[in-house]
Amino acid sequence: MEKVIQIKTLSYRYPDGIKALNNISFDISYGERVGIIGPNGAGKTTLFLCMMGLITGWEGDVVLFSLSMKDKKNHPIVRKKISIVFQNADDQLISPTVFDDVAFGLLNHNFSRDEIPKRVKKSLNDVGLNGFSNRLPFHLSGGEKRRVCLAGALAIEPEVLLVDEPTSDLDPRGKRKIKEILNSLNNTRIISSHDLEFILDTCDRVIVLDEGKIVADGIAKEILSDESLMLAHGLEKPHSLSPHVIPHHYR
Ligand SMILES: Nc1ncnc2c1ncn2[C@@H]1O[C@H](COP(=O)(O)OP(=O)(O)O)[C@@H](O)[C@H]1O
Ligand SMILES: [Mg+2]
Numbered sequence: 046m047e048k049v050i051q052i053k054t055l056s057y058r059y060p061d062g063i064k065a066l067n068n069i070s071f072d073i074s075y076g077e078r079v080g081i082i083g084p085n086g087a088g089k090t091t092l093f094l095c096m097m098g099l100i101t102g103w104e105g106d107v108v109l110f111s112l113s114m115k116d117k118k119n120h121p122i123v124r125k126k127i128s129i130v131f132q133n134a135d136d137q138l139i140s141p142t143v144f145d146d147v148a149f150g151l152l153n154h155n156f157s158r159d160e161i162p163k164r165v166k167k168s169l170n171d172v173g174l175n176g177f178s179n180r181l182p183f184h185l186s187g188g189e190k191r192r193v194c195l196a197g198a199l200a201i202e203p204e205v206l207l208v209d210e211p212t213s214d215l216d217p218r219g220k221r222k223i224k225e226i227l228n229s230l231n232n233t234r235i236i237s238s239h240d241l242e243f244i245l246d247t248c249d250r251v252i253v254l255d256e257g258k259i260v261a262d263g264i265a266k267e268i269l270s271d272e273s274l275m276l277a278h279g280l281e282k283p284h285s286l287s288p289h290v291i292p293h294h295y296r
Contacts, residue, residue, distance in 0.1 A: 046074035049205060049233050050096070055105035057091060065091040066103070067257035073233060080248035080265060081237040084279030087254040089237035090132065093207045097129050109205070125154055128198035132210040134190035137197070138182035143174070146182050147197045154201055168196035172226050188219025195226060206234040212243050241269050241283045253278055
């Protein structure tokens with residue numbers, strides 16, 4: 046299968062000396078649905094920032110669509126094909142209206158004035174926010190804000206979508222909606238989370254990160270069922286993967 050992402054012995058140290066990524070290697074093929082899981086501080090966000098070219102100065106290589114992110118000339122080409130939804134919607138929503146926020150990436154990528162409204166409408170429709178164009182992002186619920194961010198990321202029709210902790214702070218209904226949207230997409234996508242029920246429902250493959258290292262990479266259901274592996278890395282096996290024990294008095 047053709048590789049869309051190749052991470053090769055990637056290491057990164059923040060300027061203050063924290064080693065956030067330590068010799069990471071993995072490949073992702075077109076169409077894969079991959080979960081990056083790990084406790085807080087494992088390096089999930091840092092890995093996404095490296096893939097977007099928002100962090101540079103790492104060792105190793107990040108190759109996207111067969112282009113090395115070491116070469117800054119490749120960044121604008123790659124950024125037309127990859128989008129990120131950040132963990133904190135309030136960092137991403139900066140415009141006075143929902144329309145402007147969703148249009149932001151399109152303007153940056155020089156889409157035509159005719160094309161932009163069409164794409165914004167389609168993206169809002171895809172995330173179930175028809176009619177929200179003139180709303181103030183500021184006033185929306187947490188779940189709606191997250192969906193506006195997703196619409197903005199989808200508007201450029203990216204081949205690869207990175208979604209950082211999409212369920213943090215969402216209520217069950219908000220989570221369910223995000224899950225439905227993500228599962229309706231065909232893009233290659235990588236979702237970071239420590240919400241393992243969510244990962245189980247949205248990903249086929251899982252990469253476990255801890256202290257900047259990959260500690261497991263494989264089939265989601267198999268990895269998430271491994272209770273001792275989950276516990277060793279600050280995670281918890283999803284309840285849905287445990288056999289349901291019927292209390293004695295009901296037998
Ligand atoms: N801007 C930063 N400057 C210095 N250290 C950072 C910065 N951002 C993250 N870190 C550190 O890098 C490590 C990985 O963080 P991060 O990638 O945010 O992990 P995760 O997203 O898995 O919670 C942590 O030890 C964190 O404290
Ligand atoms: Mg993070």
